[in-house]
Amino acid sequence: MITADGQRRGEPTGLIHPALFYHDDRTYLADTVPYIREGLAAGEPVMVAVPPRNLVMLRAALGSDAGDVEFHDMTELGRNPARIIPAVLGAFVDRHRDTGRVRVLGEPVHAGRTDHEYPSCVQHEALINVALRDASATVLCPYDTAALAPHVLADARQTHPVIVEDGDWTRSDAYAEPVTLAATFNRPLPEPEGSRFRLTFNVRGSTQTVRGFVARRAEELGMDPSRIADLCAAVHEVAVNTMIHTHGPGTLTMWTDPASASVVVEVHDSGWIADPLAGRRSPGRGDGRGYGLWLVNMLCDLVLIHTDPASGTTVRMTMRTHR
Secondary structure: OEOOOOOEOOOOOOOEOEEEEEOOHHHHHHHHHHHHHHHHHOOOOEEEEEOHHHHHHHHHHHHHHHHHEEEEEHHHHOOOHHHHHHHHHHHHHHHOOOOOOEEEEEOOOOOOOOOOOHHHHHHHHHHHHHHOOOOOEEEEEEEEOOOOOHHHHHHHHHHOOEEEEOOEEEEOOOOOOHHHHHHHOOOOOOOOOOOOEEEEEOOOOOHHHHHHHHHHHHHHOOOOHHHHHHHHHHHHHHHHHHHHHOOOOEEEEEEEEHHHOEEEEEEEEOOOOOOOOOOOOOOOOOOOOOHHHHHHHHHOOEEEEEEEOOOEEEEEEEEEOOO
16 A cells, blocks of 8 residues: 555555546546555455546446445536535545545546636645544545646645545655645635515524525526525525624625526624634534534535635635526
């Protein structure tokens, strides 16, 4: 087994988190299939979470071994990058905590990601190294060098202690301290385009006012009723945080994103989120804080946060109008 410094040693301990650089189907399969089969041979639970095309390739290449692998479509389960650690990786580790080491092939950064999603993707990759530091897990993350921009590959070298390329596992000299790197992607969010609805709510006001406002506007914007309920639940959690943790007021802005057929709701207040893993931990871990943001991440298709002790916190929640 290759350990975190790129050396082959005995039984590993703690997290191993390499990036796999591949440039075509052949190089993809040449490294991923042996990696999966090595895990199965060692009796490790194996999970694969990659885009649909690569899922099909891997199932075919693995043949009968595919039946022993847990497969997920990363474009669905991991659509919101902030959901991947608690709902995908952490959940898999927790389910097998008593069975020994686990092995994951996860492709959160792929050509289908938008520019809006990308900063959260980098934060996710960096924070894996914190959230799962002590986990008995190997998490191999493929990067398509033919499809992804050079800056994406440069970021991968900073978020992964080990790089795998053409079968060689080597230590990444560019690897950066995870929390510091994640903080560099805590950037002001781009201004929305088009028409918007706005509501200012007082911290002593009822969250029912916020929920009613969101429900009415979402219905006007053509959102499916079941999605409206989820969106209202997510916004409620953020509004409650505003009411509990700030002196107010809070500002809610709502608009549509035609490119993704989504409704977007943004809440801004004067608070500051100091914990870089807020919302990226499963409930019950740590000191119990961050449950509200965890629920927001579970419900929404994309959650972006910009937080600053001077300018306050903006939480932007995106949800498709239909499932």
